[in-house]
Amino acid sequence: MKKTAILLIFTLLLGIVLTACNSASSTKEASGSKELDVLKVGVTELPALLDPQRTSGNTSIRILYNIFETILLSDPKDEFSLKPMLATEWKRVDDYTLDVTLRKGVKFHNGDELTAKDVVFSFNRVQEKLPGMEDAANMLSVVKEVQVVDNYKFRIVTNVVDPLLEQRIASSWGSWIVPADYITKVGNDAFAAKPVGTGPYKVVSYSPEKVVLERFDDYWGGKPAAQRIEYIVYNETSTRMTALITGEVDIITQLPLDQVPVIEKNKDLSVKGLNISNMHVLTFNTAGGPLADKKVRQALSLSIDRQMLVDKLWQGKAIIPKGHQYSEYGDYYLNDYPAPEYNVEKAKKLLAESSYHGELIEYELKSNYYTFGNEAAEAIVDMWNKIGINAKVKFSDKVERKSVASWSNTMRFPDPSGGLSLLWGPGTEAEKTYWKDMDKQFIQNAKELASILDPAKRKELARKQMQIWDDVVPGAVLYYPYESWGIRSGLEWTPYSSQAMDFRADNFKVK
Template sequence: MKAILSAGLIALGSVSAMPAFAADRPDLVIAVADNPPTLEPAKELSNVGTRITYSVFDTLIRRDFLSGEGGSGSKLVPSLATSWKRIDDKTLEVSLRQGVKFQNGADFNADDVVFTFSPERLTGKESPLPQGRAYFGVLDHVEKVDDHTVRFVTKAPDPLLEQRLASWASWIVDKDDWLAKAKDKGYAQFPVGTGPYMLDEYRADQYIRLKAFDGYWGGAPTASTVTFKKVQEPAARIAGLVSGEFDIVTNVAPDQIAQIDSYGDVETRSVVLANSHVLVYNTHNPVLEDKRVRQAMNLAIDRKLLVDALWDGKAVVPNGHQYPEYGDMYQADRPNFAYDPEKAKKLLAEAGYKGETIVYSTEPNYYLNALPAAQAILEMWKAVGINATLNVVEDVDTIPNDQLMVRNWSNSTRYPDPVGGLWNTWGPFNSAQKTWQSWSPTTFNEVGGKLETTLDHDTRYKLAVQLMDIWEDEAPGTILYQPLETYGARKSLKWQPYTFYYMDLRPYNLKDEAHGQ
């Protein structure tokens, strides 16, 4: 068992024996619309959660968003692993970085890696990640070769194993620390990772404060503390940025960009995300069980109008559930989503739709423009004869599955490949099928399973086309657009947002000219 500093040296996840903070480092305050209810990295795989956990934890391999075409993050670079190689179609050997410390002073080694990817952590019935099999269902086991070498062995060939190790659900935890805290669920609020910042204070309904971990293997962090302050009102976030109260603000609406850019010392920084806002339909609901009704709902949505009216033309409507980041797996010639109200009316008539009420449920603040988008879509549906009403609630997940008809959601591509997008989010182990039980496809799951375990590119490409064809025909939901994610920031703060919700505050991506960095 590894040596761990005594509990007397640890307070709120920080270690008193760590070096004192440098006087010239800033205390950053980031105003966010919401904070996560837990910092357990295997559980809080959300837009608001990953922006924080990304700086507390490391993965074995890292996606490089700062180089390469368009900052797609397709390039993989070392992190806690220094190198990796394929032994055969089912085995990946990984060499681990030596001399790395966890934030509690414990040594990082192969035992932590084996445990992080164990069923207890990721895929078992009692694991903290309900959708664990969506990420690592193909993994058979991880074996320790020596203290700094491990082998990942899969059940079938996995073309994306390296990408999985660089993405969601792959943040490395300290085995002994996790086991000591898991019984009383203490790990969720007092996590320990190897990242550049460690937890200092946790009050999720008000703020979450991180402090620099000067023992970070990647170099001393460039901020002394980082506070994620919950400020739900967009106007209050902007006012705080302009006044100097906040250093960065999130979720800036497009119509607020010009206002922020008009000031001399602050500016906006925008990226179109490799993420889509989507709708989810309960295909088991009697009103929605005929796919022609769902197809009609999709055909009635004028996505270009939504983008122009709500996003100042700066969001993007993808041609299918895919992204250019997929490289040679991207279906560039795939037709765009159609807008055809007349065909929608015809399909409704063929399906025998008689004006039954369809309820669209949404939260008011979680997704930017969620409420105005819902209001606009309801009017588009009404224009083709759909009787739709809006249900605004604080937490859509509190609605029983059998009462949920339509909800909004977002789909991020976990890896730059169809397996990381459409298959991961709509497959049998993620929310649509497992949690909400809104869709129970057979052919879709068969095709996706083949796509996930096939190495030949041409065969995979055909399977990916088939998978998307099925999804669009069955219409268990639809894509609206890829949102524009805009941050407001001090001009003197050199920080680059990514096409993902990660907020990377590592030294290579965070400098403060106001503090001489």
């Protein structure tokens, strides 16, 4: 790994000497402010589809955030406080009912006006059980029905006393509003290939190599500073960095920390970074084979030296979680909860007591999908080998989670119900695929956590959820990664902890 890094640095430094760092896009003045003809973004991968209710992940949110909008905004620039977006007013009628007033004059990209009918259609659609819609359906499962009051007013009725309804409908992980008439006319497949939203950018073209967006002139909000945005795939770190250095692109994602100095040596480039509201985790399939034995799963987790991974791969900037929770929970964050234990001798003892007899355990992942994902997998497998586990890394284009697999868990909204329970609880892919014998108390706690108002009780339930998960070990937390973006000079842009790339007028400017 060190030789590869040195070679990459040498190659790129040579590129800096030989190549001028030209702007990827031309800049011009427009109405007293500067704008770009095209903003080019180098990414590792593109989503398989652009239907916002059927895809969730780091590859999709960075694009969808500019095409679609939610009823309310959970503002990442203001500690996730709730603000108007497609709605201008909202009011609790009682514990089960929320009345909402829509913004008038909002247009979809095909020219249709947004009305309450589209909101009802959007909420009903997530219950259609289309492939990939599980996350959105699970997050909005508390919604009993949505009623049209008039063209610009609607009412949401829940099936439980939900203290988090406003946060759910503000979440950028499935609560997007989609056009009823357009989808009814063209069908789900056509919509997934060329979607229509209300955001500041509309889709022009979509291929496995590039997504092209164009500024939507009838957007209700501020005018963005880029006329077009192109998301271009560069799978390898070296090619992505070279594209930034040579001026082929303006911004690149997933810049490894060990390559940050290369970018920072160039006066025309800079780096932005932060710990994201996401944690890298492992999934353990409890359905059969050696991982059906809890002691084997416990041994796997105990033998991972997370601090070594943080220090060696992340230069100390990644953070080991105190349980499966996020600091964005605010008052609900349990600071006294212990970080995962590293204990090789205890791991060996549990393994000796288990039913394990040398069966192969495969660690499955998609190559280069996560920053340092490949390196972490190789290091973890080596740790497992040292305690007597026959393990190896398996790279796959489609991760099936039959044994051990990489995953990342992004907070859906800033509350314990938007984390562990929502990502691993009842109705999730975990329950259907790799944690089929989900603990009954875990399921009950998840339901109570989403329907209890008392803060002390909710904290207690959140703690119990983490304790059950840590004891049963259907997975293991690794760290909150520190993600970095390379950006050319002359651009003012702030990355979000959700990994959304917001290029609206208030978050992207040309100097």
